[in-house]
Amino acid sequence: QKEVEQDPGPLSVPEGAIVSLNCTYSNSAFQYFMWYRQYSRKGPELLMYTYSSGNKEDGRFTAQVDKSSKYISLFIRDSQPSDSATYLCAMSPPNDYKLSFGAGTTVTVRA
């Protein structure tokens, strides 16, 4: 079993829809949770960063962490064609500077 599971999709939604992405994990020691966005043939760029449980909002993006269920989510409101990308979840425990990544979910927002 992989340490981090992420539905690879692909996910196709119409412009303006809410996009919901999620990851589950098995290591209860994970404390830092991130979402990266990766455009085609580019490197991943950090989108959201959350420490421990709770919600974080940044513009149209909301990240949620539920440590009791070992489940994290990313919501994109009012999705735009420019949001079409692969979204990777990543996480790490304390005292470890390496990240464990999900396989990535490819999202297409149709105009």
Added chain:
Amino acid sequence: DVKVTQSSRYLVKRTGEKVFLECVQDMDHENMFWYRQDPGLGLRLIYFSYDVKMKEKGDIPEGYSVSREKKERFSLILESASTNQTSMYLCASSWGASGNTIYFGEGSWLTVV
């Protein structure tokens, strides 16, 4: 802005060739990483370094070696390239201790024929 620069974006090499992938970061980060990314497998850590001349194996180090002679530069070496090493290679860096953001380069697409 943090900048992680991978000097070669696209390479085509022959089986058995020695391949060097170079990475430079401009933020004085202690930690540097090499990942490979394959469809359906996500990002897998090859090697990382937490200081000059220090290195540790990641999840898939076989067939690779690394060099970090200067803090800002981290090189990935394929001693004898094979077709199963055809992939996208991503260099990354981060500052200090755990929980800090990892910044990625643009990636190097390597094809071994």
